[in-house]
Amino acid sequence: MAGTGVFAELVGGDGEFKYYSDGEWKKSCSGKSVPIINPTTRETQFKVQACTQEEVNKVIDAAKTAQKSWAKTPLWKRAELLHKAAAILKEHRNPIAECLVKEIAKPAKDAVTEVVRSGDLVSYCAEEGVRILGEGKFLVSDSFPGNERTKYCLTSKIPLGVILAIPPFNYPVNLAVSKIGPALIAGNSLVLKPPTQGAVAALHMMHCFHLAGFPKGLISCVTGKGSEIGDFLTMHPGINCISFTGGDTGIAISKKAGMIPLQMELGGKDACIILEDADLDLAAANIVKGGFSYSSGQRCTAVKVVLVMDSVADALVEKVKAKVAKLTVGPPEDDCDITPVVTESSANFIEGLVMDAKQKGATFCQEYKRAGNLIWPLLLDNVRPDMRIAWEEPFGPVLPVIRINSVEEGIHHCNASNFGLQGCVFTRDINKAILISDAMETGTVQINSAPARGPDHFPFQQGLKDSGIGSQGITNSINMMTKIKTTVINLPTPSYTMG
Ligand SMILES: NC(=O)C1=CN([C@@H]2O[C@H](COP(=O)(O)OP(=O)(O)OC[C@H]3O[C@@H](n4cnc5c(N)ncnc54)[C@H](OP(=O)(O)O)[C@@H]3O)[C@@H](O)[C@H]2O)C=CC1
Ligand SMILES: O=C(O)[C@H](O)COP(=O)(O)O
Numbered sequence: 001m002a003g004t005g006v007f008a009e010l011v012g013g014d015g016e017f018k019y020y021s022d023g024e025w026k027k028s029c030s031g032k033s034v035p036i037i038n039p040t041t042r043e044t045q046f047k048v049q050a051c052t053q054e055e056v057n058k059v060i061d062a063a064k065t066a067q068k069s070w071a072k073t074p075l076w077k078r079a080e081l082l083h084k085a086a087a088i089l090k091e092h093r094n095p096i097a098e099c100l101v102k103e104i105a106k107p108a109k110d111a112v113t114e115v116v117r118s119g120d121l122v123s124y125c126a127e128e129g130v131r132i133l134g135e136g137k138f139l140v141s142d143s144f145p146g147n148e149r150t151k152y153c154l155t156s157k158i159p160l161g162v163i164l165a166i167p168p169f170n171y172p173v174n175l176a177v178s179k180i181g182p183a184l185i186a187g188n189s190l191v192l193k194p195p196t197q198g199a200v201a202a203l204h205m206m207h208c209f210h211l212a213g214f215p216k217g218l219i220s221c222v223t224g225k226g227s228e229i230g231d232f233l234t235m236h237p238g239i240n241c242i243s244f245t246g247g248d249t250g251i252a253i254s255k256k257a258g259m260i261p262l263q264m265e266l267g268g269k270d271a272c273i274i275l276e277d278a279d280l281d282l283a284a285a286n287i288v289k290g291g292f293s294y295s296s297g298q299r300c301t302a303v304k305v306v307l308v309m310d311s312v313a314d315a316l317v318e319k320v321k322a323k324v325a326k327l328t329v330g331p332p333e334d335d336c337d338i339t340p341v342v343t344e345s346s347a348n349f350i351e352g353l354v355m356d357a358k359q360k361g362a363t364f365c366q367e368y369k370r371a372g373n374l375i376w377p378l379l380l381d382n383v384r385p386d387m388r389i390a391w392e393e394p395f396g397p398v399l400p401v402i403r404i405n406s407v408e409e410g411i412h413h414c415n416a417s418n419f420g421l422q423g424c425v426f427t428r429d430i431n432k433a434i435l436i437s438d439a440m441e442t443g444t445v446q447i448n449s450a451p452a453r454g455p456d457h458f459p460f461q462q463g464l465k466d467s468g469i470g471s472q473g474i475t476n477s478i479n480m481m482t483k484i485k486t487t488v489i490n491l492p493t494p495s496y497t498m499g
Contacts, residue, residue, distance in 0.1 A: 002046070002099050006092065006211065007204055016047040017199070019223050020206050021055065022062045023216030028055060034196055034225055039105040039340040039373045040331050046103070046200045048223040053232050055222065059191055060238035062217030063162045067189035070218050071159050075133055078185055079126035085212035086126070089177075090119035092208060096173060099201035104169050105332045105339040105373070106295050118177045118205070121456045121474070128457070128474050129185030133157055133482070148494035157482035159187035160261065161240030164233055166226070166253075168246040169342050170298045172198025173205045175265075178456065179243040180209070180219065182477035188241075192221040193233055195246075197342050199223050231256065241481060245300075251466065263480055264469040265462050268300045268421030269393050270451045271414040273436060274308040274316055275407065278426035282448060284319035286424070290450025291399040292327060292377050296338050298395050300467075301422055301451040305383075305390065306401045307410040313403045317381050320401075321365050324377050340373035341396045347373045350396035354378065356388045357400070391417060407436060415441045420464030422451035443467065 003011040009025050010017055016033050018025040028049035038045035070078070089096070097111035106114065141151035163183040167175035172195055183190045194202030206221045222229065226249065234242060234253045242257055244250045245265040254262055272290065274283050290303035297304075308316050330336040341347050347370065354368055362380040369376035375397055383390050383400035390400060390413075404410045414423055424446040425436045437445035443461025444451070453460045459476050462468025470480055 002095055002102070002200060002204065005095070007095060007207055010203055010207060016049065017203055017223075019049045019051055019055070020203065020210065020219075020221040021059045022220070023210070028052060034199075034223065036103055036197060036199060037343070038102050039197070039342050042344065042372055048196070048199045048203070050224045051222040051229060053229070056229060056232055056236070059220045059222055060162060060236055063189035063191055063220060064238055066215050066217035067159065067161055067187070070184075070189060070215060071187040073187075075130050075185075078187070079130045081212050081214055082122050082126035082181060082185060085209045085214070086119040086122035088208040088211050089122065089205060090116055092204070093119075096201055096204045099204055100173065100198070101332045103198050103200055104172065104295065104342055107332045107337065107339055108335045110294050111332070114171060114174050115205075117454070117456070118174045121174065122177050122181045124457055125181030125185050125474050125478070129182070129478055132475060132478060133186060142494075149496050150491045150494050152489040152491070154487045154489070155484050157186070157479070158485045160481055160483055161188060162238055163188045163190045163481055164236075164239045164242045165190055165192045166230075166234075166242070166244045166246065167192075167195060167198075167202070169195040169197040170295055171245075172202045175245045176202050176205060178472060178474075178477065182474060183243075183481050184214070184219070186478050186481045188481055189218045190220075191233070191239070192219070193226070193229070194221060194223065196223075196225060243477070243481075248466075250468065254469065261480060262469050263462070263472065263477070265300065265460075265472060266466060266468045267393050267419055268451075268463065268467050269304045269391065269417045269419040270301060270421055270442075271410070271417075271423045271440070272303045272306045272450070273407070273410040273414070273423070273425045274306065274312065275425070275427040275429070275432065276309045276311050277428045278312065279428065279448070280312060280316050280319055283426040284316060284323055286426070286450040287320050287399070288323040288327070290424070290452075292324070292338060292397050296341055296375070296377075296397040297399070298341060301453055303399065303424070303450055304393050305413070306399065307404050307413055308401060310403045310405055313381075313401070317365065317379070317401060320379055324366065324379055327377050329374065329376050338374075338377050338397050341375060342373070344373055346395060347375060350375055350394045350398055353389045353392060353394050354380075354398055357383060360384065360387045362387060362389070362400070385413070393419070407432070411436065411439045415439075418466045421467040422446065422463065424449060424451055441465070443471075
């Protein structure tokens with residue numbers, strides 16, 4: 001159970017969860033807390049500290065100091081600690097998963113998968129880090145016109161300093177460790193600001209790093225509403241890099257942050273293009289998995305619009321409808337496929353998109369049904385570009401189908417979006433698939449499968465336009481959280497090997 005056993009010290013006598021600073025669990029001096037509302041019951045499930053700006057200052061000061069000695073800790077020792085944290089995380093998968101079920105209504109099985117995947121990700125960071133950070137470059141000067149071989153240039157990767165990690169509610173553990181692992185192996189310290197919905201799961205995850213024995217102050221976790229402490233954190237002069245995943249907030253942060261590297265994983269309207277020669281059973285299975293799975297389609301990589309050739313549209317829609325009818329709907333504890341969306345305002349937003357589509361004449365393949373935050377899966381056929389659902393991401397179990405008469409029409413719709421995260425195409429013709437992949441303005445295109453971030457060692461492009469800045473994935477994140485340092489050895493006379 002949350003906050004019991006090895007996690008007991010996270011909870012105060014008043015039942016509120018503490019924040020983690022300088023290697024200790026603390027109550028905030030603010031005397032205030034932030035409630036976490038269970039999306040299923042819509043009642044307060046947990047309370048976390050509303051940290052003050054002074055507490056944020058202390059955490060960042062401690063991170064600065066701890067980073068200096070961490071950067072001098074041998075790579076193999078950093079890796080050893082990360083492996084230890086990964087093992088502890090996996091050992092305690094059940095209480096952490098339970099938090100995910102209560103805080104974000106993630107189906108029970110998917111919640112366990114998130115924690116296990118996170119442990120594996122941390123271990124992979126350790127392994128990748130010892131390899132890529134152990135390598136540098138050696139250049140000689142006589143490659144460039146006018147130079148003799150009098151200069152040797154040595155390059156290596158150095159840490160940036162203090163990394164600020166801000167993950168979103170849909171993967172509070174996994175998208176936290178995807179920032180923590182690379183930051184730590186590269187010799188940085190890290191301050192985590194977890195999403196409010198998911199904060200308690202993140203605090204449990206942080207405790208696994210605490211139990212692994214990382215130095216005091218190297219990692220910390222401050223809680224509070226993003227809207228209240230967010231700007232203070234992101235504009236803080238002590239922060240040397242921000243790794244953020246979430247919505248449009250990321251665009252605002254990019255405009256306010258100082259001259260520091262930014263990694264921004266934002267929204268997406270991932271299109272799924274279906275050609276006439278596609279395997280429609282495969283496509284239908286991927287549309288349902290991609291559109292509705294892992295928390296009711298609340299993924300940046302969810303299939304968010306189907307663009308199907310008119311000649312096969314009826315057949316495809318029938319197949320998708322049959323699969324949607326089999327999805328189970330209900331509480332996450334029962335491991336249902338479709339569970340409540342994260343907040344009431346999110347459910348209201350989704351409903352707004354559905355009503356707009358209804359008013360403008362979309363075909364409802366199922367009856368629209370909602371109870372509290374729970375929205376039954378809905379496929380909307382014959383969606384047209386004048387409907388909001390054609391462009392906006394519902395972040396919920398509602399999927400629009402647009403019928404197209406040419407491949408060009410599909411590509412045009414995909415490229416007219418302000419997002420450009422991922423997309424996918426279903427066809428048996430690999431040549432056509434490659435041409436379409438090249439034409440789609442997105443960071444990644446999947447051929448004959450739904451969009452996805454993993455496996456986690458693959459590069460995860462933040463895509464184009466409003467979908468973000470940079471690229472994630474373990475290797476990319478390690479590189480992004482380092483800077484190249486160069487040392488040049490100047491020789492008094494040219495020297496050629498064996499010359
Ligand atoms: N690309 C992706 O992987 C994801 C994209 N999204 C997109 O984001 C939308 C909303 O999801 P949501 O998680 O609410 O996204 P938000 O962008 O609102 O929140 C993401 C994170 O930012 C924090 N935050 C909020 N305001 C600030 C601020 N001013 N400064 C710093 N941090 C802040 C949040 O904390 P707090 O919770 O305390 O407000 C949370 O930790 C979705 O509809 C979807 O478009 C969401 C999840 C994943
Ligand atoms: O934030 C998200 O939604 C994720 O990065 C998507 O990850 P997934 O493809 O593994 O669900």
